[in-house]
Amino acid sequence: MNVLIVNPDKVFLSALSPLLEKDGHNVSVACDMTAALQVLEQSPPGLVVMEREYLEQEGQPFFAKLGQDDGLPIILLTSGSQTGEGVKFAPAPKQHELERIEAIVARVKEATSDRRSETLRVGDLVIDFAKKQVSFGGRRIKLPPIQFRLLAHLALNVGRVVEYQELLWEVWGYQGENSEARELLKVHIRQVRRKLGWDAAKAEYLQAVRGFGYMLAEPEETD
The missing domain is CATH 1.10.10.10 (Winged helix-like DNA-binding domain superfamily/Winged helix DNA-binding domain)
Structure with missing residues (x-):
């Protein structure tokens, strides 16, 4: 399945993407809504993974575009930490972040499994x-x-x-x-x-x- 991950945290993206690819998914990543909209137009995903808080703040154009595909599922994540302007990303995910990523992979497996039964x-x-x-x-x-x-x-x-x-x-x-x-x-x-x-x-x-x-x-x- 084509999976789109939208998250401004590049470390998070680099940690999650390989795990989903290992499960056989084609993964596209976007660090902002502009890039996410481009992915929607060029390679429509079967599942979207993104932060609830980020979607609430930046997601109106994204939701308008999604209105054309009413069946597209979205996994909305609750942000585990706040990051702001000037905050540098750690070189690698910490243990609690790895646990969160593993939980996300499990949720994606569940969601894509459900989609097999249309x-x-x-x-x-x-x-x-x-x-x-x-x-x-x-x-x-x-x-x-x-x-x-x-x-x-x-x-x-x-x-x-x-x-x-x-x-x-x-x-x-x-x-x-x-x-x-x-x-x-x-x-x-x-x-x-x-x-x-x-x-x-x-x-x-x-x-x-x-x-x-x-x-x-x-x-x-x-x-």
Whole structure:
């Protein structure tokens, strides 16, 4: 798989890249968003690995470009240390950095393994990630990109309550107040339920967990 790593830390890039290449991935690296956008245009990746903090600060053009590929997964990392202007990189990663890199490699393996199965089934709901298609009970359901991403993220976390702010970040790509996320999600959840013919009162498949978020449940879990 083509994997794009976006990180301003060149030592981090030089340590992580060979490990992913050893696992058979074609790795592209970018130290800034300009380089990352060039990679997206020239050699579209199947997976992106980048720091959450860096994406929040610099990532609007990147997210706009990603809007053309709604199924592209991103592994967002929590930064382990702060670096600023004038801070020199160490000549080699320290032990805690190596442990972090090993954990990232494991996450990439998990993500790319999941991608080998392009179809996800939850009861009568079938999501085809390759074709960006959804069907329920054998009937094709047309969903716009936002609602496809919303349903797909819930399906990838079936049986788990996904909180409002996590959905806001994963689907729309930005962080906001809990109340903003809740109100925005209400509109799209209502439309998804209507299109799939799910009864909100019976909590069919898609359950609202008041004050927290939403959960997609297997049919036997909806009683």
